[in-house]
Amino acid sequence: MAAWVLIPCLKQLFAEFDWIAPRRDKASDGSIGDTAHQQESSDHNRDEEGNVPIHDADKVNEVHAIDVTAMLDESDLTMEKVVQFLLGRCRSGAEKRLRYIIFNRRIWAASSNWVQKTYAGASSHTEHAHFSASYESAHEASTASWHLEDIPVALTAADKAWITNTIAAKTQQAIDARLAKIGDAVVHGQKMPWSVDDPKVPNGYQRDLADLAGDVWSLGMRGKTRGGGPVPPDGVYGQLLAELAQLSAKVDALQAKR
Structure with a gap:
């Protein structure tokens, strides 16, 4: 055939x-x-x-x-x-x-x-x-x-667990990558836009590690930021300082590798 x-x-x-x-x-x-x-x-x-x-x-x-x-x-x-x-x-x-x-x-x-x-x-x-x-x-x-x-x-319990764990892992990777990028820039003296989920943050509000540390003294003594800019609206600076604590850990880790 x-x-x-x-x-x-x-x-x-x-x-x-x-x-x-x-x-x-x-x-x-x-x-x-x-x-x-x-x-x-x-x-x-x-x-x-x-x-x-x-x-x-x-x-x-x-x-x-x-x-x-x-x-x-x-x-x-x-x-x-x-x-x-x-x-x-x-x-x-x-x-x-x-x-x-x-x-x-x-x-x-x-x-x-x-x-x-x-x-x-x-x-x-x-x-x-x-x-x-x-x-x-x-x-x-x-x-x-x-x-x-x-x-x-229908999704099984194993399917749901896999989806949940995958989303969580990918989200954490994205957060870590963003923080690492900011931290690396700060270590090298670059100013980075400080992005927080608050519409009151002024456009172009940028800080490096020295700015963030110096602003605490400058705002208390002179009423202005270290760079001479205006005081951020109520609540914004507190949010920036809270984020700084998380960023500092990333910066320390990067500096330890240098």
């Missing part, structure tokens, strides 16, 4: 199953039909030399069906959810690449407007789901997303 290929749209479907369920069982995965399939009309057969229900326009020896093992090994993702999700897209007209789906003794077909019917074939299709695709050239060649990543699933 001549070499064969699986049509691109079903290669994409296989790839998306692997994406949403990377640990899934693949024991019942399949595409090309076995001897039993070759004795009957099946989308699992080669379309140029096998017994198939439709012959497409090209001369490529293609297979138009896949079986995907039902065990996805994901906490809240099941083959039933995947099948129902794809059926919803088919019924809405968003997905036109499938001809029919068989799973767990049921069959849904485009020819019957995707109405559920009992499947009484030799295989109950409980160990895998069967997906038959279109023979139209544009549909079989399409590698557009099947959108399986959009299937809603």
Whole structure:
């Protein structure tokens, strides 16, 4: 028999199953039909030399069906959810690449407007789901997303903990990086804009370490900042001094490395 290929749209479907369920069982995965399939009309057969229900326009020896093992090994993702999700897209007209789906003794077909019917074939299709695709050239060649990543699933406790811990870690990294940048600039005598979450802080209010230390004496004795600027509005300077305590630890750490 001549070499064969699986049509691109079903290669994409296989790839998306692997994406949403990377640990899934693949024991019942399949595409090309076995001897039993070759004795009957099946989308699992080669379309140029096998017994198939439709012959497409090209001369490529293609297979138009896949079986995907039902065990996805994901906490809240099941083959039933995947099948129902794809059926919803088919019924809405968003997905036109499938001809029919068989799973767990049921069959849904485009020819019957995707109405559920009992499947009484030799295989109950409980160990895998069967997906038959279109023979139209544009549909079989399409590698557009099947959108399986959009299937809603509940987060497990482990999922929630991972998300929370990741956000916390990334936030801390961003804070540390910003403080380290300010601290390094201060150590080298550069003036940095002092950014606090207070609209009363004057635009262009910049300080280095000497300014911040000297302002305490200058404000008390002269009523002006060390650089001669006006006294910050009530509450702002206190906030700056509170932030200085956190910054000083970073500066000390940098100086210790010099």
